[in-house]
Amino acid sequence: MKKKLFALLMALVMVLSLAACGGDNGGDTQAPADSGTSTDTQAPADTGSDTGSDAGHLNLGYDMNTGENYYGPYYDDWSDLTDDELYQKALNEDKDQTITVYATSSKMLKAEEPFEEMYPGLDLVVADLDSDEVLSKAQIENETNNITADVLQTKDVNGEVFHEYYSNGVIEPFYPRDICTHIAEENLKYSYPLYSSQSFWYYNTEAFPDGQPITSWWQIIEKNDDGSQKYALYTKEIGQETAYLSLFASFIINAEEMAQSYKDTYGTDLEYTYDASSFAFEVPENNAGVEYLWRFTQAEMTFIGDGDELVLAVHNSTKDRPALALASAGKIENREESGYNIDWCINLSPYTALLNTESMFVVSGCDSPAGARLFIRYITGGADCQSGGLKPFTKTGNWPLRDDFVDEKNPAKLADLGARANDLVSIYNIYPDVQDMWMYWLNQ
Structure with missing residues (x-):
């Protein structure tokens, strides 16, 4: 049975966390x-x-x-x-x-x-x-x-x-x-924990010698004045990558932060353009995370399964045809081993990644x-x-x-990168619906 996304967002932690605990077993310890x-x-x-x-x-x-x-x-x-x-x-x-x-x-x-x-x-x-x-x-x-x-x-x-x-x-x-x-x-x-990892958006350091060209997730899908896409985007197919899809689910959970990030970036309030009536389950209206998911699925993307090839695409890009690629943090080693002109985009708003x-x-x-x-x-x-x-x-x-x-x-300490811990209760309860939204909108 499909989970009710709106209800989950309204009462996410109190009700569903206790349900996950199995009733009395979870609540009898103070x-x-x-x-x-x-x-x-x-x-x-x-x-x-x-x-x-x-x-x-x-x-x-x-x-x-x-x-x-x-x-x-x-x-x-x-x-x-x-x-x-x-x-x-x-x-x-x-x-x-x-x-x-x-x-x-x-x-x-x-x-x-x-x-x-x-x-x-x-x-x-x-x-x-x-x-x-x-x-x-x-x-x-x-x-x-x-x-x-x-x-x-x-x-x-x-x-x-x-x-x-x-x-x-x-x-x-x-x-x-x-x-x-x-x-x-x-x-x-x-x-x-044993250790944590994360993924970053990579940019070309030769094309942008003054530093990373983006500071928020909204700028990744930004368009030029003529309506063309500002950056060529390379990533693994997000709908098949549990960690990436969980990150997008977290944007829906943290919708207020996503909305504030948009306003901080552009100085205006976010306009909502997605159609929430297309699904058999309830999708919240005016949710900045859902809006981001919709806009991202409509961007032009090239899916590449190999991380080394993802960062190679960034290395081969230019200032006139800039590219960004989402890949695991460890692919930064190609900078030393292969001479790639790549670096991480860090401290993106509202947060860079989930650990x-x-x-x-x-x-x-x-x-x-x-x-x-x-x-x-x-x-x-x-x-x-x-x-x-x-x-x-x-x-x-x-x-x-x-x-x-x-x-x-590592070239930077974890605390300096802008990632945050994962909220597994929140993610678990909306993950199936987010996956369905991604697949449906991606094919439109």
Whole structure:
């Protein structure tokens, strides 16, 4: 059944967040008045993962003091165990001291030998899978009670992992308290992060030697006085890219910011031109995010599936025929490796991008709950950020979210780029409708 977009935008967080929590399981924990948005319940540390299918609900609730919903970080007795304490517990666990990781990044394989050297007696097995396999295998194992994995690494950009796997107890949270003090709480809301990435609009630095030619998303689709399109646009097909479509969905959720961005850019109020009556579901009238989606779909775009070719198109453009391309941040490496005249467009209004965060989860009911948590601490840097676990993931375009991590790969700090954390509850509930709008309008 189609979701009612207008209703979601009117009562997005209060009603639907509680619904996602599964009723009583999500609302029976009250956050202390001085705890901000975090919870602190006492789950015995020696119980392994016997919390069962309710585990994913533990960091969802309602704060009676503020009248707001809260999510993570969720702290339990596991959160305060040290590396050595977890190590000793892991040595006494079942499964021949084997810790199995389902990962969506092949770089996770590089953790096997150094982790085993640091923790003798433990055997780390990493399965390199695509994102669909990671989730489907975990789901099947949960349903059949034949669980192999202990740790799951994946990315959630539209709320699917949070709502359909995490909140349903297939995977569960682990927030090491000492490490979390080094991570902004907005980045702990839905999961415990490994690192974040994002995409940028690229421009040609030779064509625009004074700096990026745009400062807002509205200028990307700007037209010349004669009605022609100002920039040639290159991107992957956004309707097939979950992260990109989620970004457009966020513009609809943050419609007031989009409207203000337009006024700040052009000095006049936005005029609405889209037809909301074309759909079988309700589309809000006079929504600046919807208006942007409509106008963007009507722009001339060239879809290219390869990121290197996207930034090459920008490199080959000129001031007379300027181009912009939306591609992953890591493609900036072509500037040094291939001599491309490219750079990121940063600090666009109302915001540059959404953070795409790779996260670590414990598999509910796993055989090695202590070993799983020890590995998660290791791979995210350990207590002092010196474990070496983050090293395989340290590259241009990846930003570990710890404030004590020294980033020597990226040309700019994450805080200086204008991206923001993803609101997975809001995105999840309107994502299908936004996808339908994109596909319908793109074909007009």
